[in-house]
Amino acid sequence: MxxxxxxxxxxxxxxxxxxxxxxxxxxxxxxxxxxxxxxxxxxxxxxxxxxxxxxxxxxxxxxxxxxxxxxxxxxxxxxTPDMAYRFVTRAPEGLQERPVIIGFGPCGILAALVLAQMGFRPIVLERGKAVRERTQDTWGLWRKQKLNPESNVQFGEGGAGTFSDGKLYSQIKDPRYLTRKVLEEFVKAGAPEEILWINRPHIGTFRLVGMVERMRAEIIELGGEIRFESRVEDIHLEQGQVTGVTVNGEFIASRHVVLAVGHSARDTFRMVHERGIYVEAKPFAVGFRIEHPQSLIDECRYGPFAGHPILGAADYKLVHHAANGRAVYSFCMCPGGTVVAATSEEGRVVTNGMSQYSRNERNANAGLVVNINPEDFPGYPENPLAGIDFQRHWESRAFELGGRNYFAPAQRVGDFLARRPSTGLGSVQPSYKPGVTPTDLSSALPDYVIEAMREAIPAMARQIRGYDLPDAVLTGVETRTSSPIRIRRGADYQSVNTRGLYPGGEGAGYAGGIMSAAVDGIEIAEALALDMLGEQA
Known part of the structure; x- marks a missing residue:
């Protein structure tokens, strides 16, 4: 062809x-x-x-x-390039060792699926619940202000991507067309076939739930095992080699362990660091969610074609380099979506964005975030986990500003730019549940972040007319844009100082979104399988 x-x-x-x-x-x-x-x-x-x-x-x-x-x-x-996926190896009959996968988000799911398809019968350990039970717990926070620290937007089957826009595109280099393998697996699991050919495909939360369940069923059918409510308490090492893990008091022996825990497994990061596994701080970004009427974004992007069924709800991608040296940019833009409560720890407020497949909610939302570096973290460089403490500080501050009831602090854009508190809201009604508290966000993040954002919003309005709409809403805080740490690995995908440990996905600092994490899971599965059999890629 x-x-x-x-x-x-x-x-x-x-x-x-x-x-x-x-x-x-x-x-x-x-x-x-x-x-x-x-x-x-x-x-x-x-x-x-x-x-x-x-x-x-x-x-x-x-x-x-x-x-x-x-x-x-x-x-x-x-x-036409050859995009067919070919397995790098197959497990021989009678292979006794079984790889262990910690975490069942996009990276863990694809790693487990590919390993199962190759015959390696992986054991998956997921600290949260199965996706439907997890959804009920997540709604418990959104509707009743009741948080389950082990089952929420961050923890549970499907990972944080389950409660997002379900974006299935990435800017990663993909010479082997592994993204095609991911999309084909998603279609097989029930995603609409159009994701194979439309630009910037997405799925949405409701469809992701059923897809995750079907992929889980295939892994089990192929000999894999998936244990929910199974938080890994320890990773066992002997002379720099993984020998197994302890979960719920049980030791599971394995010399090949995938660590795909997502960007919010802070207790696991600490345990990994305490075991001497090499961890380093990395940059990430913090900011707020910003909401506009979706009709405003559609009209600006598509003009007289706004609302056309082929185009759907318009998105955007913006960046501004502020005078103080900070980059301000839109992140995880969710057309026709909602802002969601995404904390995984009590006494803290975290925001994220989510859309359904239809993208037909009234507002558009996106993270409006500012880059920060390890040098910004108090306690760095002595403490490589200092970014976690930085996140927690501002999440706790948001909890205080919101009223200590999981309401989020919010402010009209007009008030934010005028440096005055908001005492009420205007024509743009915030979508965050359980609710918002109008306030002054100037103390919700570091001064250099606030000043960069105040400079950026009017500048961005020159690209999207109305971006500085006075009644647009800022909701705080967005702190989980990416992992605050990187568990460094080598070309063989193993930790640089711990043989048999395969850090992967967003939590390990090697992905940013569903697709890149899923591709990372495939590559880890391949490297692990070859190592188990003593082969070379």
């Missing part, structure tokens, strides 16, 4: 318009085009008065060699 890129058609083109466009691009008669299928479709909204759809298609031709020769050197036409 041959892949053609950038075939552009009007957004409302007829269904049968793609075939003649392919023929025109290639300059061939109709009978030479045997078949075609869409590989990717994305909107081109650079001209709002004439939004186009840009297609990449795979075509089967009567004379593919001749066409390739004729278009040799053209960047938009070439052979």
């Amino acid at each position: 041959i892949r053609l890129h950038e075939i552009k058609l009007p957004i409302d083109h007829p269904e049968d318009a793609l075939r003649p466009a392919i023929l025109a691009r290639l300059g061939i008669p109709s009978d030479e085009l045997l078949d075609f299928q869409v590989f990717k479709r994305s909107p081109d909204a650079r001209k709002k008065s004439a939004i186009l759809l840009s297609y990449s298609v795979d075509v089967t031709l009567a004379d593919e060699a001749g066409v390739l020769k004729r278009f040799e050197g053209k960047s938009h036409i070439g052979p």
Whole structure:
């Protein structure tokens, strides 16, 4: 097959318009085009008065060699790459050792799934509950202000990505097309098939729940084991080699352990550090969630095509470099979504964003965050876990400002820019549950963060008209943008000073989002499997 890129058609083109466009691009008669299928479709909204759809298609031709020769050197036409996934090895019958996977978020799920598909019968240990029970506990905080520290937005089957926008795209380099493997597994588990070809695909929370359950069922069917409410209390080492873990008082022997605990497993990070496993502080970002009417974002991004069913709810990505040297940027933008309570510790408030597949809620929300570095953490460099203490300090402050009842502190953008407290809210009603407390956010984060954000919002309004809408709402605080630590590993995916330990995903500092974490899980599974059999990649 041959892949053609950038075939552009009007957004409302007829269904049968793609075939003649392919023929025109290639300059061939109709009978030479045997078949075609869409590989990717994305909107081109650079001209709002004439939004186009840009297609990449795979075509089967009567004379593919001749066409390739004729278009040799053209960047938009070439052979279709081989995207098929091939397992690196298979477990021999009678293999006794079983790998252990700590955590069942995107990284842990894909690591367990691929290991199970290769016959290695992994044991998965997840501190939280199965996804439906976990959902009930999460709603307990949102509706009743009752937090379960072991079952919430951060902990439980599916990981933090379950209560997010379900974004399935990433900027990682992917020469082996492992993202395709992830998407195909998701479709097999019940995701809509369109995620294979639409630009910037997403799923949403409700669909993720059923998908996670089906992937769990496949792992078990292939010989894997998944234990919920199983918090790992200790990792056992002998002369720099993992020998097993203790969970709920039980020792499980294994010389191959995947650590995929997510970015909020603070007690696990401390245990890992205390065992002498190499941990270092890393940068992350903090800020607030900002909410606008989704209609405002749609109109700015799509003009007269706002609300078009093919385009859906518009998103955005913004960045501003402030005068104080800080970068301010939008993070985890959720079109047509809600701001959610995402704390995993009592007496603290944390925000995140979530959307359903439909993305049809009234508001758009995004993290508006500022980069911070380890040098900003009190106690660094002596304490590599100082970023955790930094996060906790500001999460506790948000709890105080919100009224000590898991309400979040909030402020109108107009008041925030004018440096005055908010005493009420305007036309934009915040979506955060259980509720918000209008206040002054100037003491909710460090001064350098607040000043950078006050500079950034008007600057961003020059890119999205109305971004500085006085009634837009800021809700605090967003502190879990990424892990505050990195568990450094080598090229073999093992900890640099602990053989048999495979740190992975967001918690270990090697991913940022569902897709990159899932791909990391696949690569870890492959490296682990080869090491178990004494093979080389």
